[in-house]
Amino acid sequence: MSKTCLVVEDSRVIRRVTCTIMDGFGFKCIEAEHGQEAVEACEKEMPTVILLDWNMPVMSGIEFLRKLRSMPKGDTPKVIFCTTENDFSHIQEGMAAGANEYIMKPFDSDIIKSKLQLLGLIENT
């Protein structure tokens, strides 16, 4: 079964860039513009990993994450916050809500790779 990645991010440009990077690591990407769309995507099928922005219209990243973790099978996806909300308190809040990792923007593909390795989602080469 192929590994899937849900990219939840309101900026189209960042979504595209992130998908290209994840593509390169062998993930099939699904895109969502905000938390509500992400919930719908997860109801259809839980992805392997979710890259999640914080600030989005309709439903924020943290709201989505809390909702996800209460859904049936909602504990299966690894969630990586990917956000400009880079202060200590946001990181702690994100982790407390059930995130598995945290990436501070701006990021590069090396950082994404490193975090995917830490979560055991790709081989450590």
Added chain:
Amino acid sequence: MKKEDFDLFADMVKKRSGLVLTSEKAYLLESRLMPVARKLGLKDLEELAASLRNKRDEKIMETITEAMTTNETFFFRDQKPFDQFRQVVLPHMLKVRANKKSLRIWSAASSTGQEAYSLAMILSEEAHKMPGWHTEIIGTDISHEVVEKAKAGLYNQFEVQRGLPVTMLVKYFQQKEDRWQISDKIRGMVQYRTMNLLEDWGPIGLFDIIFCRNVLIYFDQPTKSKILERQSQVLAPDGALFLGGAESVLGICDKFKSVESQRGIYIPTVCPADMWKAA
């Protein structure tokens, strides 16, 4: 660049640090030494070479050598050696040092400190298994600049994200504006100092574990042999040496042997291998 200028720089760097610069590395030399030349108010590398021929200024030679070092490193680099440290070597040490309750670790070529601090974080995580133990971590590097940075323990956003799990970031770092500083507790566990692996090491003592990763790769065979030979003299007979992924002792130094099914770990030849199987 003129060949005689390249040779002048390359010979000097080799003599002082062991770093081998072959002629394909001319571009690297140019890009790293141009800023040095400019800082000295010189136009180009030809002028820098000329000034060196004229006077072998110690400070300038040191700056050139340091500029040619590759300092890339990150927290928990390659992950595996740090897992091995925690799961194999540390339990072994807890057993064989149960009476002495002391552990000395050397991060040889520590660069900006991530390797030594990673080890300190692991020791801190495992501290509950080591009540009353005395642990010491020493980080050394030829470059003054990286040693200062290691001592400060301040890292930018990119540096704290490569290799470091965010749980460790939250636990062991404080945010300082746009940078992150390692906690005083972890910082206090490591001592950094400048030291050239080629020169006299002074009264450095005996170590239980040596991390010498991603530095021998820059040296020629005789230099590698010499350093490994000397490291075998400062490593306890039941201790362990960690080399980088592209480094080995094979055909270079017979004072060490590899450990079965533990890639990257080397132990003194005199140590019975079953000592490790039991661990």
